[in-house]
Amino acid sequence: MGVRAVVQRRLARPAARRPHLLLAVAPGATAARLAVERQAVASDAVISASPSDADVLVVVGEPGRELAAAVDRVWGQMPGPRARAHVVHPDQVRSALGAAVGRLADDDHVREAAGRTDEWHDGGDHGGGDPGGGHHGGSGMDMPGGLMMAERADDRDGLKLDVLHVPLGPVLADWPAGLVVDVVLQGDVVQHAHARVLAPARPVGEPYWTRGGRDERRRRYVAARLDSLGRLLAVAGWEAAATASRRLRDDVLTGTDAADVAPRLARLDRRVGGSRLLRWSTEGLGVQPDTGEDVTARYRRWLTEARGALTGHDLVPDPTAGRDRLDLATRLMVGLDLAAARLVLASFDPDPDALVAGAPAPVHTGDAR
C-alpha cells in the first residue's frame, strides 16, 4: 500500500497537466460554454467524448431537474479520481477549472475513487447518458444483470434485429446543450427518433447569438456559423478543421479586426467548403423537402453567410429557425445510420437557447417514425 500511494502521488502531477473534461451544458449558457472551450484549448486539456474518459465534470449553466439528474448519473459513471466544477458566468471558468484540476491530485479524491463500488453493484441508478444495452421489460425472468433481452423486430432490410432504445444526449460531445434525442436503433440504423430539450433551472432571455448592438450582433452572427461548422466538422471526424473553425470563432468574438479574420475565413472556406472528401461523405444526406438543401449545401451556406456578414452584407435570417428546425432534423434522421443521423442533426444545429427562450415547460418536439 505504501509503495502504491507513493506511485499514485508521483503520477498525480503529470496526470493533472492533461485533464480530460466532460462538459454538461444547460441551455442558455452559451457564453460560459465558449469560455470553457477556450480555456480547455489554452491549458491543453481534452474535451472527452464519454464519462469513462473524463476526470473533471464541468457543469455549465444552470440545469433544470431532469438535466441535473442526468448529470448526476454521468458523475456516477466517471471512474475517478474525479472532480466536479460548476460554471455559470464566463469569468468563473479559469478559477473553477483550476480548482477542480487541483483537487484531482488530492489524496482524498484518490481514496474516494478506490473506495467506490461500481454504480451497478451498489444498486444505484444507471442508464441515461450511457446506454446500457437491452430494453427493460417486465416478464419477471432472470436475465443477465437483471436486464431483459432486447426485443426483436423486422428492420428496413427485412432482417430480424435487436431493438435498442438509446437516448442521445443530454451529455454528449459536440452536441447541442440540453438536447435529448431518444432513438430506437436496429444495428446502428435509427428507426425512430423523438427530440426534446431539457429546460434550464432559470428562464433564458435573449439567446446569446442574437444579443448585442449592431456590430456585436454582426460578430455573433459570424461566430454562430463558425460554432455550428466546428460542431459539424467534429461530428464528421475532421479534427484539424474543427479546431481551425473554433479558433476563428473565438477570434471573431473577441473582436479581432475584420481585415485579419477575412482572409482566414476565406482559407477555411476553401479548405472545408472545397473539400471533396467531406462533400463525398455528406452529399445527399438529410435533403430538405422544400429547399432541396442537403448537409453539404447547409455547411456551405454557413460559410457563405459568414463571409457575407463580414464584408458588410445584410444578415440573412435562417430559413429554418426555431422549433421547426429541430422537428425537421429529427424527421430526417430516421432511416439513417447513427453517423449519418448525427451529421444531419449537426447540419441543422438547432440552438437550444432559442428553443427554451421564454418557455418555462420542457420542450417536446420532433416525434417521427
Add this chain to the structure above:
Amino acid sequence: MIAWSATAATALLLTVAIVGAVVDGLLDTGVSVASAQRAARPWRETARLLRQRRRTTVAPDALLWRVGLAGPLVVAVLMATVIPVGGSVVSDLPAGLVWFNAMDVLLWAVLWLAGWAPNSGYGLVGGYRFVAQALGYELPLMFALTAPAVAAGSLRVGDVVAGQRGLWYVVQMPLAFAVFLGSVAGFSVWGPLRYPVGRDIAGGLLTEPSGVDRLVLLTGRYALLAAGSGMAVALFLGGGAGPLLPGWLWSLVKTLAVLTLLVAVRRRMPVLRADRVMRLAWLVVLPAVLVQVLVVSVIVLVRG
C-alpha cells in the same frame, strides 16, 4: 535465443509505438500550445490512465472484454515476429506473409469483442462499424500483400527483402504500397478509418474502457501502426538496404518515416463512413490492386 529476440522485438515495437504517440502530439499544430507540452502528452496520458480506476458496465462479458482490450497489442507483437530489422528477425517463417495476414484477420474477432463485450450501445455500434470497415479493407490488403510475394516468388519476408536488391518494390508497385498503408490505417482504426472509435458515438470501442484497460487498448493501436509501418518497409521500401548506416538503423529510420506519414493524416482528414469505405474499396481499390498484381505478374514472366 528466440526468447531473447522476441523480448527485444517487443521492446523495439513498443519504443516505435511510443515515438508514434510523441509524433502525434508534435504534429497537432492547430492549437497554440508549446511543442514541448504537446510532446509530453503521451507521458501525461499514461500517468492519468495509470491513476484512473477501471470501470465496469452493467453485465459485461468480462473475460471476452479483456480479450478485446489486450488483443490489438498482442496481435501487433505477433505481427512483429516476422518483420526483419536489418538482417535480424525473430522468426523468418516460410509463410511469413500469410502469418502477418492471419494476425490481421484476428483483429476482426478481437475488436468486435472490444465493442460487444461491455454490453453498451455505443460500444456495440463501434464493433459493427469495425466489422463493416474490415469487410472493405481486408481483400485489398490481401492482394496488396500478394504483389510483393509474386515479385519475389516467395511468401518468406526475408526473400521479399532480398528480391528488392536492385529496385525497391514501391517503384514497381506503388499502388500496392498505397493500398497497404491504407489497410494499416484500417486495422489500426486510424485517421480517416477511425470510424469505429468515432466521436459521434462517444468513442465507440473506446466508450467504456477506462484506466489501465484503456491504456492497453490505446497502446495496442499505436503498436499496430508501428508493426504495419515496419512491414511496409520490409515489403516495399527495401528493408534494411541503404548506404553508410547499418541495416537495422535503416530499417528503423524508414519505419519511423512511414509511421510519421500515417500519424500525420490523423487529424487532417474527415472520417470515412463504412458505406463509403465499402464503395471505394470494392469498386475502385480492389479492381485497381488486382491490375497491380497482374502488372507485377507480367513483369515476372517477361523477366523469366
